[in-house]
Amino acid sequence: MAEARDYLLNGVRYHAVRHGNPTKSSLLLLHGFTGSGANWSEHVSVFSKQYSVLSVDVLGHGRSACPPNPNRYAMPLVATDIIALLDAWQIVQTAVLGYSMGGRLALYLACNYRERFSHLILESSSPGLATEPERAARRQSDEALADWIEVKGIEAFVKRWEALPLWASQAQLPDGVRQRLRQQRLQNSPVGLANSLRGMGTGAQPSLWPCLPTLTLPTLLIAGELDAKFISINQQMAAQLPDGRLHVIPHAGHTTHLERPSAFATAVTHFLG
Template sequence: MTKQQNIEINGVSYYAIQHGSPEAPPLLLLHGFTGSSVNWATHTSIFGEQFSVIRVDVLGHGRTNSPSDPNRYAMPQVAADIIALLDAWQIVQTAVLGYSMGGRLALYLACNYRERFSQFILESSSPGLATETERAARRQSDETLAAWIEANSIEAFVNRWEALPLWASQQQLPEAARQQLRQQRLQNNPTGLANSLRGMGTGAQPSLWPCLPALALPTLLIVGELDSKFVSINQQMAAELPNGRLHIIPQAGHTTHLERPSAFATAVLRFLT
């Protein structure tokens, strides 16, 4: 069974889709910056055999609205939207899988609404920056990029984004997969992406490092072997989490779910079941 709809959440039209039997345990999937629920299409088929999979376009992405007020994108407000969506669909508790920005959102949910969640999988994610000095510098660079996005075309931004060293390992993807990912990125709204940086960027979000030692829920950290910066961050996170484990996927970079989909799905399902 598949249910999809645009649903009014706290004054914003959100796009969400649920796949699988409603009686199955729920699994919420949260995409990364420039992404959408489309990024999880392949894994929805795999996870949907055992779970009721909920995918949502995060504020400013995909088919969800892109409000003009940057303050609407603050992490506490977006997290409250996700909880309101779960309420609207009568989901009392769910496991959650978040990638990159979606992982930071998932971790914020874990720290502030932990009774609503059973297990966490955080892919290529982080608790944010530990010091205000680091966060201030990142906010400045994110604002510069946000203004650039607004001043240029979405195609110009996607060209710039895809040239970042972070995505070098995506060259191992088949050409058709790279083009599909590019087309998905091009569907985004420049206003939504710019304001997402301002409201949910790593500099804008509060540091979640202090939350980790008290987070007793089972947590799986997944990171690609080639993504050395995030390997280091996730090793530190695993040391702080009382019930966390780290899984490093060989020959993968930041987007392990796309670059090594089978290994990624196996790790997720072993953890959840």
């Protein structure tokens, strides 16, 4: 059973889907940059056996709105939208799982709305950059990429994006899976992706490193064995989290939920179970 609909949250339209029995405990899913709630389709059938599964197209992605003002995409504002969505669903508390950009958003939510979340799962994610010089340099590169997206268009951007070394391990995916992923990326708006980079990119978001030692809710960090950069980041995170643990998925890169879906689902359900 799935209920898909649009919600007006703080004046902006969001598309979200609720799967499974709404009387069960909830699990909120937040996708990564260039993604949409559809990226979780392979896992919804598994997770919805135990949970009411909630997936949302983050602002600027999928079927959600793409406001022209990049300031509207700032992480604090998007976080208030997600809280408003939980309120619309009458959900007092939920577990939250976020991938990459969605993981940074999930961590921001857990740090700033602690009473609303029971468990935190971060896949291939980070607390952002620790220092202002690092964030300033990243903002500059993200702004340049945002400008490029708006000039060149979505097809050129997706081709450039998929050529990044970060996605090399996706070569192991079946052709059908890679094609579906490409088609999902192509459905995004250049304005939405560009402004998402400007508003809630890694350089734009506040550093969440200071929050980690005070974040007491159970936290699972997931990284792929082939993703050395994020294994290192997540090892540092696990050392600072009071109730954090790191799970490394063998033979996977940045997108563990696609590259090793069974191992990913097992890690999540075991942690929540």
